[in-house]
Amino acid sequence: MTGNTGLTIAVSSLGLPSRAENALVRHGIRAVEVLTTWSRLELLTQVVGLGDGSLDLIEAVLAHMGRHLAADDAGRRYHQPRAGTNQRHIKNHHAWAVPAL
Numbered sequence: 001m002t003g004n005t006g007l008t009i010a011v012s013s014l015g016l017p018s019r020a021e022n023a024l025v026r027h028g029i030r031a032v033e034v035l036t037t038w039s040r041l042e043l044l045t046q047v048v049g050l051g052d053g054s055l056d057l058i059e060a061v062l063a064h065m066g067r068h069l070a071a072d073d074a075g076r077r078y079h080q081p082r083a084g085t086n087q088r089h090i091k092n093h094h095a096w097a098v099p100a101l
Helices: 018-026 040-046 052-064 085-097
Strands: none
Touching: 018 052, 040 052
16 A cells, blocks of 8 residues: 555556456556546546446445545546547548548
8 A cells, every 4th residue: 555655556456357457557547546536527538448337346446445536526627528439430430431532
C-alpha cells in the first residue's frame, strides 16, 4: 500500500478480467493509486472497453481492499463522453468504404 513505504499496487494484481485490465492499462491507469482518483462516471465515459459490469467488479475489488473510486462531482469538469462502439464503427466504415473525391 502507499504511505511512507512508497509501494504502489499494480492494476494487474487485482485479478480483474483481461478486458477490464487491458482497457485500464491502455488508458494509462496502471496503479490502484491512480485508479482511485477516477470516478465511476469518468471511467465509464472515457475508458473504451469498460462498461457497468466491469465497473461493478472494479468497485467490488477496491471495496475488498478498503478503497473506493473518487466521488462523482457535478462541479468537476469531465471530458466529452466518447462515442459508442457502433458510432465509431460507422465513422470508420465510411472512411474506407466511401471513395475519396
